[in-house]
Amino acid sequence: MRGxxxxxxxxxxxxxxxxxxxxxxxxxxxxxxxxxxxxDGTGFTLTPLADIFAEAKYRKGLMMSLxxxxxPTTLTLFVAIPLALLLQKSFIGRKLLNGLYKLPxxxxxxxxxFMVLTLFEQxxxxxRLLMLGGWSIGxxxxxxxxxxxxxxxxxxxxxxxxxxxxxxxxxIPGDTVHAARSLGxxxxxxxxxxxxPLAMPGITAATLLCFVKSLGNFAAPSLLGPAYxxxxxxxxxxSYRDGDWMAIYAMGTVLILAAFVVLAAYYTLTAAAFGAGKxxxxx
Amino acid sequence: MPDPVEFRVGLKKKKRGVxxxxxxxxxxxxxxxxxxxxxxxxxxxxxxxxxxGEFVTILGxxxxxxxxxxxxxxxxTEPSGGRxxxxxxxxxxxxxxxxxxxxxxxxYALFPHMSVADNILFGLKMKRVPKEERKRRxxxxxxxxxxxxxxxxxxxxxxxxxxxxxxxxxxxxxxxALLLLDEPLSNLDAKLRETLREELMALHRRTGSTTLYVTxxxxxxxxxxxxxxxxxxxxxVESGAPRSLYMRPxxxxxxxxxxxxxxxxxxxxxxxxxxxxxGSVALVEKSSGCGEISxxxxxxxxxxxxxxxxxxxxxxxxxxxxxxxxxxxxxxxxARHGSTAPFAEGTRVSVTVDTxxxxxxxxxxxxxxATTEAQ
Numbered sequence: 001m002r003g004x005x006x007x008x009x010x011x012x013x014x015x016x017x018x019x020x021x022x023x024x025x026x027x028x029x030x031x032x033x034x035x036x037x038x039x040d041g042t043g044f045t046l047t048p049l050a051d052i053f054a055e056a057k058y059r060k061g062l063m064m065s066l067x068x069x070x071x072p073t074t075l076t077l078f079v080a081i082p083l084a085l086l087l088q089k090s091f092i093g094r095k096l097l098n099g100l101y102k103l104p105x106x107x108x109x110x111x112x113x114f115m116v117l118t119l120f121e122q123x124x125x126x127x128r129l130l131m132l133g134g135w136s137i138g139x140x141x142x143x144x145x146x147x148x149x150x151x152x153x154x155x156x157x158x159x160x161x162x163x164x165x166x167x168x169x170x171x172i173p174g175d176t177v178h179a180a181r182s183l184g185x186x187x188x189x190x191x192x193x194x195x196x197p198l199a200m201p202g203i204t205a206a207t208l209l210c211f212v213k214s215l216g217n218f219a220a221p222s223l224l225g226p227a228y229x230x231x232x233x234x235x236x237x238x239s240y241r242d243g244d245w246m247a248i249y250a251m252g253t254v255l256i257l258a259a260f261v262v263l264a265a266y267y268t269l270t271a272a273a274f275g276a277g278k279x280x281x282x283x
Numbered sequence: 284m285p286d287p288v289e290f291r292v293g294l295k296k297k298k299r300g301v302x303x304x305x306x307x308x309x310x311x312x313x314x315x316x317x318x319x320x321x322x323x324x325x326x327x328x329x330x331x332x333x334x335x336g337e338f339v340t341i342l343g344x345x346x347x348x349x350x351x352x353x354x355x356x357x358x359x360t361e362p363s364g365g366r367x368x369x370x371x372x373x374x375x376x377x378x379x380x381x382x383x384x385x386x387x388x389x390x391y392a393l394f395p396h397m398s399v400a401d402n403i404l405f406g407l408k409m410k411r412v413p414k415e416e417r418k419r420r421x422x423x424x425x426x427x428x429x430x431x432x433x434x435x436x437x438x439x440x441x442x443x444x445x446x447x448x449x450x451x452x453x454x455x456x457x458x459x460a461l462l463l464l465d466e467p468l469s470n471l472d473a474k475l476r477e478t479l480r481e482e483l484m485a486l487h488r489r490t491g492s493t494t495l496y497v498t499x500x501x502x503x504x505x506x507x508x509x510x511x512x513x514x515x516x517x518x519x520v521e522s523g524a525p526r527s528l529y530m531r532p533x534x535x536x537x538x539x540x541x542x543x544x545x546x547x548x549x550x551x552x553x554x555x556x557x558x559x560x561x562g563s564v565a566l567v568e569k570s571s572g573c574g575e576i577s578x579x580x581x582x583x584x585x586x587x588x589x590x591x592x593x594x595x596x597x598x599x600x601x602x603x604x605x606x607x608x609x610x611x612x613x614x615x616x617x618a619r620h621g622s623t624a625p626f627a628e629g630t631r632v633s634v635t636v637d638t639x640x641x642x643x644x645x646x647x648x649x650x651x652x653a654t655t656e657a658q
Contacts, residue, residue, distance in 0.1 A: 175388040176393075178357070178379065179388060179393075181359070184410040186378075197396045198396055
């Protein structure tokens with residue numbers, strides 16, 4: 001019996017061991033470090049964590065991080081879903097569009113951020129074009145709403161999300177939608193009742209990946225975002241330059257927790273909206 | 284075209300148990316419908332019609348355009364030309380949801396995220412059928428299709444045959460003017476296929492629904508249909524009642540597609556066709572000159588005859604029948620006889636034909652000729 005368990009442990013070690021060593025341990029140290037424990041800790045304390053919620057700089061930083069993650073992800077959904085649906089159709093130029101929309105995937109985030117900067121800065125390319133007509137571009141780079149950041153993130157996320165969601169829509173057998181249509185569903189109702197629920201696993205996965213990616217976004221906010229408040233990702237970098245590891249651990253822990261909370265909320269909401277339809281039978 | 288009210292009367296009569304077609308009205312008219320995909324022509328201009336309550340089968344090998352035709356009738360595929368009329372109303376350019384046509388796909392296409400009950404109720408909800416009526420029709424169709432114990436299940440938990448019945452129930456419950464079945468049995472094993480074939484026919488008798496069935500299986504087509512439309516290479520070859528298409532095909536393609544046959548050259552003299560080995564066979568219509576006829580193996584009557592023209596070269600015992608190969612000169616004929624008094628190999632036989640036949644057309648007739656009612 002004991003031999004069996006040892007056997008099993010040794011067999012699983014190469015797989016799980018790598019995960020624990022590369023993912024679990026750093027995570028553990030970050031969380032432990034946030035409480036002042038661990039190798040370079042000062043003993044158990046809640047101060048660094050409490051500071052994040054007490055100090056305006058950190059509190060607003062957390063809000064900004066969430067904003068930079070949720071706003072572009074939500075907007076991306078509204079672009080990616082119609083685009084993914086469009087790609088299911090056959091039309092002239094579909095192949096071209098299918099290739100073109102993926103281009104931003106090949107452009108690194110920092111390059112994308114500089115592109116937005118040169119295009120949309122006041123006095124930038126778009127501004128100068130508008131000037132010809134006597135208009136002027138508003139402040140959308142380093143603006144309080146972080147529009148520049150959202151644009152740059154959107155530009156990177158749309159192809160990423162479209163790729164996954166188009167795959168999810170593509171996996172739905174075409175006849176399922178045709179059956180819904182011939183049973184009296186309009187295009188829109190067939191989408192809501194059949195396509196969307198069936199593609200939901202893909203949409204959920206894409207949303208989560210985009211959200212988590214954007215939560216730690218560094219390039220776009222540092223280049224295009226307002227100087228205050230700064231998101232936690234930049235504050236973490238600042239703390240690193242100051243050698244304040246406790247603050248880094250605390251911010252890291254809070255970001256992870258925030259991600260979990262948002263993800264849990266998202267799962268609950270989508271399960272309520274689309275999962276419930278499975279069980280209920282309104283006759 | 285009579286107005287729609289008359290059709291409803293016809294349908295009601297049907298439900299009281301009249302199985303024969305009570306009205307000559309056409310439920311469906313397909314007029315010169317064609318479809319060209321990039322580079323190919325999937326469907327040449329094709330016309331056909333289905334009478335109210337009729338069970339019509341489109342039969343043909345894969346790629347003959349039969350599924351394309353069905354998809355055009357449903358509204359999934361836009362035709363390149365021609366018109367589709369349902370109860371006299373032009374529906375060619377209506378979206379699928381505004382046609383009174385339901386379809387059962389080869390893949391069943393059930394909604395995997397809904398229970399069996401929700402699958403069946405889907406159409407009624409989309410068509411905003413009142414709740415009471417919904418309940419009534421649901422109970423009715425569930426009973427007809429034998430799904431009482433399955434309504435709470437998910438489609439994933441069902442066998443192929445059960446899924447097929449759910450797909451049928453889902454289509455029947457909306458009481459469409461026209462029910463389309465796209466090879467609904469071809470994903471099932473042979474035994475289940477036979478059972479479901481009988482169930483389908485019983486269902487058709489009970490509901491009297493006007494049905495257009497698509498298949499590549501000639502035995503399915505023959506056993507189920509009031510009428511068969513044979514298609515090949517995107518056009519209608521011939522149409523008619525199963526028995527007449529089998530026994531008296533007018534096209535070589537039909538003759539061969541419906542199973543084993545002997546294509547025999549004949550000399551025609553009025554209503555008699557002279558067989559190459561002597562003797563003659565009655566023709567259903569008068570003609571003259573030379574031609575070909577199709578003789579089914581079971582239509583050849585063999586009799587032991589020491590001076591007969593044929594020699595049995597092979598005899599295969601098949602249980603109820605014995606299949607023979609008969610050599611007459613350099614011609615080999617297939618024959619089939621009961622197994623009670625079999626002929627031994629080497630027996631000399633005479634070969635006669637008692638059933639009247641029709642001459643095979645030299646080539647495909649013009650499309651208008653091919654689509655006229657041959658019943």
